Amino acid sequence: MSEIQKPGTEDQATSKTDQSLPDTKSGSKKPEKPPKLEDKPFEEFINDHLIPDLITSFKSNGILQTKITLEEKERPVVGGKCWILEGTINQGRRFWLCFAEKKISSSKTFLIAETGSEPSLLESFLIDEKKTTLPLLRSRILQRLNGQKWLLSN
Template identity: 60%
Template sequence: MSETPAAATPAPSDKPKKAEKVAKPPKPEDKPFEAFIHEELIPALRKGLQDHNITPAVLDLRQGERPVVGGTCWMVHGELPPGRRFWLCFSEASITSSKTIALADPGTDASLLESFLIDEKRMTLALLQSRLLQRLNGQKWLGGN
């Protein structure tokens, strides 16, 4: 009986490995609330304002009394020259919580609290930044338009 050599089949360890999945970095929006605001949103807002040649006097996250209606909330507070102020308020420590915005011209208190991004299903850094800058531009705070 003559034996024919079996076809050389590669050993399991010789087979090429499938491309290993590279772990995607987490989305900025997946960060805890305070980290997202401090590390992502505030720097993005600062850059967006600087693109309009505006350097905010104040741009920070604070927990305090909601303008106009009261009640404690988290808010991104900004002061722009010459004394214009805004508050982007979050009802909870979450970027997906309900949001309101209040604005005040120099020498005045905020007198109106508006809903902010109420119809959005997904909240992203780009959306928060662009819509806040759009709202400030609507007040003509970012230059002549």
Template identity: 55%
Template sequence: MSESAQPATNGESRPAAAAKAKPPSPEDQPFDSFIPKLLMPALAAEIQGYGGPSPELVFEQGPMPVVGSECWMVKGELPGQRRFWLCFTAASINSAKTVAVAEGGSEPSLLESFLIDEKKMTLALLVSRLVQRLNGQKWLGPN
């Protein structure tokens, strides 16, 4: 092939945007899809990674523990009636979040702010920090 018959390699023959287009991030999914399809399975897998059974997880809208205001939440239960709630004040992973825990079938008495200083919320961050919080309770693995 002669030099003049070779295709252009300077990118002029194709749009630059098509070459650099990135697939949407998981966090770009709608909230009501992100939580049950991505967050909950990733959370269950990470908790099981500590050697325990998979938690029972439910995603619902209802009254926030302790204060009773409406929120979206992931409710989880681990063996020994250990329960936790990850609450979102709005249908967005970037909304204000709180976490509550309760042991032995009791009701939670404290609501803690969760990930308040983070500028960019990601699936990995939500999972790792919630699992870190549960491990801090000594609920995971052979603590």
């Protein structure tokens, strides 16, 4: 036997559930998610997220003298203007992460130089990765510098 409900006498549980759902008929939308870090403007991502994250990672690896900047200038070794994340760590060792365009997904190259010398080799960086993220950039920079035995743990 089915129960017939009179208009205006709806079950309270149904009423509460219906009120908590967004009203899609009137055009209201679900709250928008904040943009992913990687979707933020290039300079904001680098200056507000990547650089502080790298400095924290360097400190946890025993590198206390750190200077990291972002500038658009001539790429070392081969020339050509690009966006460069330039870092100087303990005793003047330097590294450069070069972005071909003003976006983190652009092609990237990496250079290093020991104290008192200029870089002489340009390496492709993250060429096989489909998506560039903050953790990926940080880990690969640290991995590359660790390969040079520049981190304290070596």
